[in-house]
Amino acid sequence: MNKEWSEMNKKMQTLIGKETSFPEGIDALIELRESLFEQITSIAKNYPAEAFYQMPFAGAEGYHSKTLVYSMWHIFRIEDIVAHELIGKDTQVLFAGNWQKKTKSPIITTGNELHDEGLVSFSRELDTKAVFEYCRAVKDASDGILRKLTYADLKRTFTDEDKKRILDSGSVSTDESAVWLIDYWCDKDLKGLLKMPFSRHWIMHIEAMCRIKNKLCHKAKKGVDQIAYCGLSCAHCFLKDYCGSCRTPYNTCSYATCSPDGVCPNAACCKEKGLDGCYECDDIRECKRGFYSLGKEVHAIKSMSLFISRHGKRELQTVLENLHKKQVFEKVQEVLGDDIDQGLQILEENR
Ligand code: SF4
Numbered sequence: 001m002n003k004e005w006s007e008m009n010k011k012m013q014t015l016i017g018k019e020t021s022f023p024e025g026i027d028a029l030i031e032l033r034e035s036l037f038e039q040i041t042s043i044a045k046n047y048p049a050e051a052f053y054q055m056p057f058a059g060a061e062g063y064h065s066k067t068l069v070y071s072m073w074h075i076f077r078i079e080d081i082v083a084h085e086l087i088g089k090d091t092q093v094l095f096a097g098n099w100q101k102k103t104k105s106p107i108i109t110t111g112n113e114l115h116d117e118g119l120v121s122f123s124r125e126l127d128t129k130a131v132f133e134y135c136r137a138v139k140d141a142s143d144g145i146l147r148k149l150t151y152a153d154l155k156r157t158f159t160d161e162d163k164k165r166i167l168d169s170g171s172v173s174t175d176e177s178a179v180w181l182i183d184y185w186c187d188k189d190l191k192g193l194l195k196m197p198f199s200r201h202w203i204m205h206i207e208a209m210c211r212i213k214n215k216l217c218h219k220a221k222k223g224v225d226q227i228a229y230c231g232l233s234c235a236h237c238f239l240k241d242y243c244g245s246c247r248t249p250y251n252t253c254s255y256a257t258c259s260p261d262g263v264c265p266n267a268a269c270c271k272e273k274g275l276d277g278c279y280e281c282d283d284i285r286e287c288k289r290g291f292y293s294l295g296k297e298v299h300a301i302k303s304m305s306l307f308i309s310r311h312g313k314r315e316l317q318t319v320l321e322n323l324h325k326k327q328v329f330e331k332v333q334e335v336l337g338d339d340i341d342q343g344l345q346i347l348e349e350n351r
């Protein structure tokens with residue numbers, strides 16, 4: 001389990017378990033959910049439409065064998081049902097906000113009954129952006145319910161009437177791979193539900209989503225030029241396990257993700273000028289666009305670009321290999337001196 005989320009989860013469980021620290025426990029739960037939701041937001045914002053219905057681990061055992069958009073739908077349908085049919089005893093967000101129509105979903109269930117091709121075609125039908133908005137609406141409504149809970153509520157249990165209400169809502173398929181959920185939820189007390197589905201269930205599925213998106217990035221990069229537009233080498237980049245390269249639609253490099261349109265300004269500028277990379281540009285030394293607008297370490301990237309203009313991309317890869325054999329470093333900026341020319345000199349010396 002992701003270390004940060006695991007620690008937050010443990011802290012939250014401990015705080016919630018005692019009456020005196022219960023309110024702090026709810027704050028910790030909301031904070032954990034915020035942190036997890038940031039990951040979903042980043043995926044929803046930064047990946048191309050096709051990424052959401054790919055199943056790169058098809059047939060595997062585990063939550064990562066699903067698609068990204070299925071995972072989003074599933075996490076929040078379950079939460080919506082539990083939060084509103086069981087705890088709040090009011091109307092699910094799906095119905096109150098007309099989200100089935102907005103998301104273009106052919107179903108109102110949790111999706112547990114879907115497998116293989118059925119799961120992929122369901123994922124293709126969904127409007128991903130609307131599903132993300134539905135997720136956010138469910139999260140906000142649940143946070144409101146969580147904030148109103150008292151320590152005494154933790155002992156609340158559920159009845160056959162509760163089970164019947166869920167079944168009658170049609171929100172859980174009667175397929176054997178789904179219908180067990182009703183007993184699973186209703187046989188817990190409310191404290192148990194805080195774990196599944198309000199925290200641990202999120203962690204498990206969001207970690208699986210991270211595996212899916214990382215795998216998609218790896219697949220996208222196969223056979224693609226490993227030198228980024230700015231001059232960095234994707235093969236030696238500390239983000240290589242999470243980024244699909246600025247030469248594919250799976251670009252999740254830091255500069256692309258913080259640009260409003262999700263495109264790195266250096267990549268956009270090169271494309272506009274018809275250049276293979278900034279290493280073909282005469283203005284590179286003075287340029288302050290995108291990645292080159294960052295602080296004092298930017299010179300190292302420019303040194304690499306200028307080195308490419310002199311010796312080509314393959315030679316830069318060799319020099320980076322040589323540097324990694326000699327020293328332990330995460331970012332190349334750490335070993336390329338204090339200015340462009342010093343960086344160039346270090347690269348030259350390591351040919
Ligand atoms: S952050 Fe830039 S250099 Fe690193 S893998 Fe992504 S595109 Fe390549």
Ligand code: SF4
Pocket residue numbers: 265266269270273275277278281282283284287288289292
């Ligand atoms: S102007 Fe800057 S960002 Fe654009 S191609 Fe030249 S060096 Fe790259």
